[in-house]
Amino acid sequence: MVRGKDGRLTAYAAVEGAVLRWTEKQPGGPDWSGPETIPAPGNDPHVCIAQGADGYVHLVGLRRTRGDGGRPVTEVVYALQYQSGLAVRSWETVGNPFPDDPEAAARIGPPSAVVDATGSLHVFVSDPGGGVRHRAQVASGKWNRWADLGGLRITGRVSPALLDDGLMELLAPTPQHLMRWTQPGAGVKFTRAPDVPAAPEPASLSRVATGPGRLTHLWHDRGDRTVRAWRAAAGDEPADPVPLGDAGGSGPIALLRTRVDGHDCTVMVRRDDATGRPAIAAYPTEEESLGASWTPTGEPCLGAPALAPDARGRVVVAAFATDGSLRVARQKAEPGLALDAWTAV
Incomplete structure (x- = not known):
């Protein structure tokens, strides 16, 4: 659930092949509209919601379809909502760290996402080897290459966050501890930080x-x-x-x-x-x-x-x-x- 620039709250729920959306009719409620259906054909019933300082809402999911000759295609996808209650743009592909390996591509974890201080979307997934992969959008709307952040035996969804100074921090669970990455400075690649002694x-x-x-x-x-x-x-x-x-x-x-x-x-x-x-x-x-x-x-x-x-x-x-x-x-x-x-x- 997020609050838009106009002050209205919006709630989302992922279901098979769609995302449902409820929106307050006026700021502060109490009445709501919805559920509206946002078609998401082929998407897993999981959606990550990332909102930037501009109020734009990014819906990020994992889509499974079939390509030429019935070849399985697994892609991270996203759709953008500019304002509370307005139409959501069509789903666009972010891709997959393993475009030439359908088996490995199908085994990436559900995506997590965060919007940085410049309004660019960053997407994170766990890979079949238990590491973390990261892809960042640049100001032009294009995407950088997938980056391998390393890691081992990650067992769940990656947790990225934006600090008030514009830098990002990333945690990922393993059976023995939490792995952690930080950014030393704006626009700088992630570096490993000391593990957190925990079993979440x-x-x-x-x-x-x-x-x-x-x-x-x-x-x-x-x-x-x-x-x-x-x-x-x-x-x-x-x-x-x-x-x-x-x-x-x-x-x-x-x-x-x-x-x-x-x-x-x-x-x-x-x-x-x-x-x-x-x-x-x-x-x-x-x-x-x-x-x-x-x-x-x-x-x-x-x-x-x-x-x-x-x-x-x-x-x-x-x-x-x-x-x-x-x-x-x-x-x-x-x-x-x-x-x-x-x-x-």
């Missing part, structure tokens, strides 16, 4: 900017499925992840840095293992040592809940109910982080 659930990595040039990364631990937070220490000195609560969850954690009762807080939403419901928590930003308490809310949901601020600055949580319908809850106009009743869109 492969598809659970999330991150949020929490200070000048700083990201805080969160995930579900592979062992007890609790949330762990980690941030690079000064000078990239070793730092251990910090637990946030003792309840187990699954999938990526939706994150939002916002003010709650005047305090700088990080709000988190994830799917609770015990109940299957969304669960919400918050803590003072970068003060993980204070811990966090998770509160289930709403009905059982499918997949991971989403989180965004609306045009009035209220926290909005969205999730798909077990019947597939989109449900939304907004922060109440009162102190604290209490939510209004969930409504079906």
